Amino acid sequence: MKVVAATGNLSTGFLEETLVRAIEGADFLGCDAGSTDSGPYYLGSGNARGPREATKRNLRLMLREALKAGIPMVIGSAGHAGGRPHLAWTLEIVRELAAENRWHFKLASIDSEVEKEELLEAFRRGEISPLCPAPELTEQTIRRAERFVAMMGIEPIQAALKKGAQVIVAGRCSDVAIYAALPVLEGIPRWVAFHAGKILECGAASAEQRQYPDCMVAELEQSGFTVEPPNPAFRCTPQSVAAHALYETADPYHLVESGGVLDTSRAQYSGVDDRAVRITGSRFISAARYTVKLEGAALAGYRSVVVAGIRDPLVLRQLDPFLATLRTVVERKIANSLGLGPEAYILQFRIYGRDGAMGALEPTPTLEGHEVGLVIDVVADTQELAADILPLVWHTGLHHPIAEHQGLISNFAFPFSPPGMDAGPVYRFCINHVWELKDPCEPFGMKVETI
Amino acid sequence: MRELWEFTKLIRSKNAGPFELTFDIMFKDREGFDKVMNSGAISPKAIELLYRVERKQMRYFVIPELLSVKVSIPRGAFSGDVKDTDVYGGQFHGPLLRLPVE
Numbered sequence: 084m085k086v087v088a089a090t091g092n093l094s095t096g097f098l099e100e101t102l103v104r105a106i107e108g109a110d111f112l113g114c115d116a117g118s119t120d121s122g123p124y125y126l127g128s129g130n131a132r133g134p135r136e137a138t139k140r141n142l143r144l145m146l147r148e149a150l151k152a153g154i155p156m157v158i159g160s161a162g163h164a165g166g167r168p169h170l171a172w173t174l175e176i177v178r179e180l181a182a183e184n185r186w187h188f189k190l191a192s193i194d195s196e197v198e199k200e201e202l203l204e205a206f207r208r209g210e211i212s213p214l215c216p217a218p219e220l221t222e223q224t225i226r227r228a229e230r231f232v233a234m235m236g237i238e239p240i241q242a243a244l245k246k247g248a249q250v251i252v253a254g255r256c257s258d259v260a261i262y263a264a265l266p267v268l269e270g271i272p273r274w275v276a277f278h279a280g281k282i283l284e285c286g287a288a289s290a291e292q293r294q295y296p297d298c299m300v301a302e303l304e305q306s307g308f309t310v311e312p313p314n315p316a317f318r319c320t321p322q323s324v325a326a327h328a329l330y331e332t333a334d335p336y337h338l339v340e341s342g343g344v345l346d347t348s349r350a351q352y353s354g355v356d357d358r359a360v361r362i363t364g365s366r367f368i369s370a371a372r373y374t375v376k377l378e379g380a381a382l383a384g385y386r387s388v389v390v391a392g393i394r395d396p397l398v399l400r401q402l403d404p405f406l407a408t409l410r411t412v413v414e415r416k417i418a419n420s421l422g423l424g425p426e427a428y429i430l431q432f433r434i435y436g437r438d439g440a441m442g443a444l445e446p447t448p449t450l451e452g453h454e455v456g457l458v459i460d461v462v463a464d465t466q467e468l469a470a471d472i473l474p475l476v477w478h479t480g481l482h483h484p485i486a487e488h489q490g491l492i493s494n495f496a497f498p499f500s501p502p503g504m505d506a507g508p509v510y511r512f513c514i515n516h517v518w519e520l521k522d523p524c525e526p527f528g529m530k531v532e533t534i
Numbered sequence: 535m536r537e538l539w540e541f542t543k544l545i546r547s548k549n550a551g552p553f554e555l556t557f558d559i560m561f562k563d564r565e566g567f568d569k570v571m572n573s574g575a576i577s578p579k580a581i582e583l584l585y586r587v588e589r590k591q592m593r594y595f596v597i598p599e600l601l602s603v604k605v606s607i608p609r610g611a612f613s614g615d616v617k618d619t620d621v622y623g624g625q626f627h628g629p630l631l632r633l634p635v636e
Contacts, residue, residue, distance in 0.1 A: 119549075119551060119552050119613070120549055120613075120621075120622055121614075121621060121622070122552070122613050122614025122618075122621040123552070123613070123614045123615075124614060214553075215608075216553050216554070216608040216609075217553070218612070322600070325599070325600055326560065326600055326602070329556075329558050329597075329600070329602065329604055330548070330558075331548045331549060331550055331556065332550055332556065333550035333551070333554050333556050333593060333606035334593060334595070334606070335595055335597060335604050336595075383615070383616050384616065429616055429617075431617065433619070438619075439619065440619055440620060440625045440626075440628070441619060441620070441625065441626055441628070441629075442610070442611070442617070442618075442619040442620075443610055444585055444586070444610060444626060445629075446584055446585075446629050447629070462616050509616055510614070511612065511614070511615045511616065512552045512553070512612050512613065512614070512615070515551070515552070515553050
């Protein structure tokens with residue numbers, strides 16, 4: 084069975100000629116469209132991560148090739164976060180393309196958003212358990228969150244395939260399940276399907292030098308599988324494919340999926356030729372209970388920020404006391420003018436040139452250079468409040484005195500006018516738990532329609 | 535004295551989900567891998583000190599067949615949270631590069 088991954092993420096793309104070459108003789112085309120990597124914003128806000136035009140271009144080529152070849156196509160984690168608005172965003176593009184090109188096919192959409200009431204009931208029944216590390220989960224955190232999704236395994240996709248859907252657009256979905264669903268349905272062993280899925284889900288990333296995002300192909304059989312990049316400029320080596328198993332996963336040998344664990348500790352990677360790699364020897368260990376991972380985002384407040392350069396060596400050599408006294412003055416001003424104590428907002432000084440990138444984990448939080456990039460970051464309950472507090476901070480800091488300079492000074496070099504920017508709502512991931520299900524399809528609503 | 539990056543072809547950090555960070559250290563060749571591992575420059579203890587993380591919270595893997603070491607630790611601030619500094623977790627590896635190898 085020949086499986087094609089269009090690319091690692093639907094919005095990044097692939098070469099048209101690579102897809103056309105890859106699809107020849109293929110049984111199935113898939114693409115992952117999502118991740119939690121860009122943080123909680125997309126899940127919380129309901130906004131899809133585009134760009135829309137790039138997503139539409141990639142979907143157009145994928146649909147054209149899949150329909151021409153008469154093979155199923157699966158998109159997982161639609162619209163990046165896989166919630167209901169993200170699914171709707173992706174379906175709108177698919178419908179637009181079908182109308183523009185007069186394509187007709189059976190379309191299944193799988194909803195992975197979990198209603199708060201449904202989750203509360205599952206929580207009360209004791210079906211929700213934490214992973215490590217996990218934020219504390221209470222009924223209140225569930226009620227206050229913006230949105231929850233459950234990450235589907237292979238079963239809902241298989242159900243859609245059984246209903247004869249040719250194009251499947253799934254909400255939040257395990258990356259691996261996108262590629263493992265059809266092979267397992269067709270009798271390919273789980274260890275083969277899941278391990279192949281793990282390598283395929285990043286597209287061409289398992290190639291030795293991936294110069295740009297592109298397609299990847301795997302040929303699956305009972306005893307193992309072979310991966311080979313369809314782009315002749317790329318090649319896979321046993322080292323490149325095995326090394327890819329380390330990428331963005333905490334444990335290199337055990338991949339936890341709904342329904343079990345893929346154990347790759349005894350996997351063998353051998354070169355078929357100088358471009359293709361054969362993989363054998365992994366195991367799939369079925370879990371005693373079937374669980375799906377939950378993702379949720381809650382509103383944490385609204386952010387306003389200002390970027391400022393500091394170049395004065397006298398200010399820099401006393402930066403900590405300078406910012407500490409500035410904070411004291413500012414807190415007093417905010418209390419006087421807005422009637423708010425420091426618990427009503429979060430004021431952070433992010434010091435680039437010292438520990439801006441690593442924060443508390445920075446082992447050498449010392450200033451060595453001749454300038455600092457200061458980001459003043461205010462998060463408050465409303466955007467209006469954050470936007471009111473921010474200029475109090477930067478304007479006070481601008482003229483905040485130091486003993487060595489007598490007379491009014493201006494400490495901050497602002498690159499922009501206005502200096503400050505409203506950055507909108509800030510979300511946080513509020514759940515890292517699994518949900519035990521009796522039926523793997525239970526929380527996932529499916530719609531099948533003919534377009 | 536040399537630094538760790540002189541022996542490696544890749545050192546990176548990355549989110550492993552929003553709640554964990556993972557570090558990959560991949561060596562250029564067997565000789566460098568053996569030299570560094572025998573020197574003790576990389577060890578659970580070294581990671582404990584560098585990232586102020588307890589051993590029991592750390593997952594530490596030596597993968598000789600890939601000439602690699604992988605370490606995963608919980609995040610202090612979850613990805614994208616109000617006090618996070620690195621949404622993708624892609625810049626936490628910096629201090630590893632300059633670890634001294636005796």
